Amino acid sequence: MRSIAIINQKGGVGKTTTAVNLAAALTRRGQRVMLVDMDPQGHAGLHLGIDGAPDEDTPFATVYDVLVDRRPIAEVAQFADEKLTIVPSDIHLVGAEVELADQDRREHRLQEALAPHHENYDVLIIDCAPSLGLLTINALAAVREVIIPLQPHFLALQGLGKLLETVTLVRDGINPDLRISGILLCMYDRSTRLAQEVSQDIAGFLESAEPDAAWYRARLFNARIRRNIKLAESPSFGQSIFQYDPASHGAEDYNELAVELFEPADPV
Amino acid sequence: MRSIAIINQKGGVGKTTTAVNLAAALTRRGQRVMLVDMDPQGHAGLHLGIDGAPDEDTPFATVYDVLVDRRPIAEVAQFADEKLTIVPSDIHLVGAEVELADQDRREHRLQEALAPHHENYDVLIIDCAPSLGLLTINALAAVREVIIPLQPHFLALQGLGKLLETVTLVRDGINPDLRISGILLCMYDRSTRLAQEVSQDIAGFLESAEPDAAWYRARLFNARIRRNIKLAESPSFGQSIFQYDPASHGAEDYNELAVELFEPADPV
Ligand SMILES: Nc1ncnc2c1ncn2[C@@H]1O[C@H](COP(=O)(O)OP(=O)(O)OP(=O)(O)O)[C@@H](O)[C@H]1O
Ligand SMILES: Nc1ncnc2c1ncn2[C@@H]1O[C@H](COP(=O)(O)OP(=O)(O)OP(=O)(O)O)[C@@H](O)[C@H]1O
Ligand SMILES: [Mg+2]
Numbered sequence: 005m006r007s008i009a010i011i012n013q014k015g016g017v018g019k020t021t022t023a024v025n026l027a028a029a030l031t032r033r034g035q036r037v038m039l040v041d042m043d044p045q046g047h048a049g050l051h052l053g054i055d056g057a058p059d060e061d062t063p064f065a066t067v068y069d070v071l072v073d074r075r076p077i078a079e080v081a082q083f084a085d086e087k088l089t090i091v092p093s094d095i096h097l098v099g100a101e102v103e104l105a106d107q108d109r110r111e112h113r114l115q116e117a118l119a120p121h122h123e124n125y126d127v128l129i130i131d132c133a134p135s136l137g138l139l140t141i142n143a144l145a146a147v148r149e150v151i152i153p154l155q156p157h158f159l160a161l162q163g164l165g166k167l168l169e170t171v172t173l174v175r176d177g178i179n180p181d182l183r184i185s186g187i188l189l190c191m192y193d194r195s196t197r198l199a200q201e202v203s204q205d206i207a208g209f210l211e212s213a214e215p216d217a218a219w220y221r222a223r224l225f226n227a228r229i230r231r232n233i234k235l236a237e238s239p240s241f242g243q244s245i246f247q248y249d250p251a252s253h254g255a256e257d258y259n260e261l262a263v264e265l266f267e268p269a270d271p272v
Numbered sequence: 273m274r275s276i277a278i279i280n281q282k283g284g285v286g287k288t289t290t291a292v293n294l295a296a297a298l299t300r301r302g303q304r305v306m307l308v309d310m311d312p313q314g315h316a317g318l319h320l321g322i323d324g325a326p327d328e329d330t331p332f333a334t335v336y337d338v339l340v341d342r343r344p345i346a347e348v349a350q351f352a353d354e355k356l357t358i359v360p361s362d363i364h365l366v367g368a369e370v371e372l373a374d375q376d377r378r379e380h381r382l383q384e385a386l387a388p389h390h391e392n393y394d395v396l397i398i399d400c401a402p403s404l405g406l407l408t409i410n411a412l413a414a415v416r417e418v419i420i421p422l423q424p425h426f427l428a429l430q431g432l433g434k435l436l437e438t439v440t441l442v443r444d445g446i447n448p449d450l451r452i453s454g455i456l457l458c459m460y461d462r463s464t465r466l467a468q469e470v471s472q473d474i475a476g477f478l479e480s481a482e483p484d485a486a487w488y489r490a491r492l493f494n495a496r497i498r499r500n501i502k503l504a505e506s507p508s509f510g511q512s513i514f515q516y517d518p519a520s521h522g523a524e525d526y527n528e529l530a531v532e533l534f535e536p537a538d539p540v
């Protein structure tokens with residue numbers, strides 16, 4: 005099973021949009037995908053129309069129950085339209101950081117819960133909150149790859165150093181297999197000078213990585229997600245971009261990302 | 273002194289861009305403005321070219337020192353180009369939430385530090401982090417007004433309820449003067465159906481507010497901040513939009529906001 009965390013502590017850069025639509029692109033290519041929502045905002049589930057229990061008789065179980073009460077993932081998972089399994093979250097997840105604070109191996113709760121499912125899925129994708137706290141550390145401990153969505157703006161670049169530092173600390177401390185697959189430009193508008201400058205800066209930075217860096221051999225993905233209002237409309241219908249408007253730029257771009265990640269011309 | 277907190281826990285919606293450019297618009301109209309950065313990302317200071325001490329001989333003092341060590345604001349404040357006083361922050365501010373956790377009146381630290389300055393300034397503006405934790409509560413305890421920047425997207429609407437609830441709790445618990453001045457549409461693109469729908473939803477919601485609601489008489493500002501790449505370019509030069517491109521839509525829109533807030537046709 006390939007496992008990917010979508011992280012960036014800068015808010016509103018396209019993490020959830022990437023997690024949901026990459027997951028959907030992969031199910032359309034026949035991959036069995038589990039999507040875990042590790043953000044108390046619960047937007048990954050909401051994006052696919054899941055914001056409560058599957059029926060009235062069942063209470064709404066979320067990833068909070070998995071982390072804090074060690075409920076099995078199979079009891080919490082729901083199914084979104086495209087045969088996509090999703091482990092939803094909601095605002096109660098905010099409490100997990102405090103409730104787990106003094107627990108042993110608190111960073112490994114998600115990894116341990118996912119261990120029985122490695123054979124059942126081809127790909128695991130985790131949507132993270134805009135922070136580098138315990139929830140994001142849990143996600144980083146549970147995966148082998150990281151994708152960093154980035155809006156090509158000056159303010160969005162500032163936190164990148166801290167983000168790379170955090171990934172390195174998790175790799176060196178608790179998850180030696182962790183590496184950064186790449187940086188994905190989101191809300192990209194090629195006509196602006198700023199976007200051109202930022203992409204050049206990033207590409208140059210990645211190319212000069214030392215072999216021991218967690219971002220060694222990471223790339224700036226060729227796929228770039230263009231700004232496209234359909235991507236912002238689709239969650240209001242509880243749909244991925246492929247259900248909402250399969251002919252849109254948004255669908256094209258996320259399909260291109262799926263191909264680049266899973267059928268690469270030059271294997272990563 | 274008028275005092276305004278710029279808050280929204282959804283990340284990347286235009287809080288810092290609004291705080292900095294509204295402050296700059298007001299200094300250009302002769303108002304004496306203090307801008308306080310209550311976000312550990314430190315983007316308000318960075319936006320105006322401040323990301324360290326004013327000279328090599330002085331250590332970089334921030335709002336962290338004001339909150340935790342009770343250093344006077346006068347010792348920490350720096351001056352940005354337009355006679356704007358700014359109290360900067362940096363990543364150390366993350367520690368303040370934990371360090372103040374068991375302190376008495378921890379929510380009032382900022383309010384108490386600002387008390388001596390009410391006569392020295394006409395306007396106080398506070399940029400907040402994308403969260404509703406202790407730092408944002410400190411900001412809400414220190415002001416009389418709240419502006420909520422909002423990106424007119426479906427996902428951005430979801431957290432609004434929780435945000436209004438938090439403001440109401442602070443009003444009822446620790447700051448009876450607190451009220452919501454209004455919701456500001458940012459990154460607005462009038463050509464999209466989504467933006468039209470969201471603005472209608474918001475306007476309708478605000479008009480039906482009960483008299484005891486913290487958002488009673490709050491409005492959807494007539495001023496709308498259009499998406500404009502110049503607003504994203506200006507921080508890379510350490511400038512407000514008025515220094516960087518005073519003829520841009522961005523400068524027009526923030527000027528319109530300043531007029532609507534401070535020279536209203538129908539006084540609020
Ligand atoms: N390429 C795009 N074009 C247009 N809108 C987009 C695009 N990608 C994302 N959006 C919209 O921009 C907003 C921010 O995106 P999203 O919520 O995915 O970011 P995020 O990083 O997950 O945010 P948070 O930090 O709050 O979790 C959303 O309203 C989303 O619908
Ligand atoms: N009207 C606009 N048009 C174009 N870009 C904008 C506009 N407003 C803000 N931006 C850019 O969008 C990004 C997000 O804005 P900003 O950083 O002000 O949001 P924020 O709410 O303060 O984010 P955070 O939650 O991380 O503090 C920044 O790169 C900023 O330069
Ligand atoms: Mg998200």
Ligand SMILES: [Mg+2]
Nearest residue numbers: 287288311315
């Ligand atoms: Mg900000």
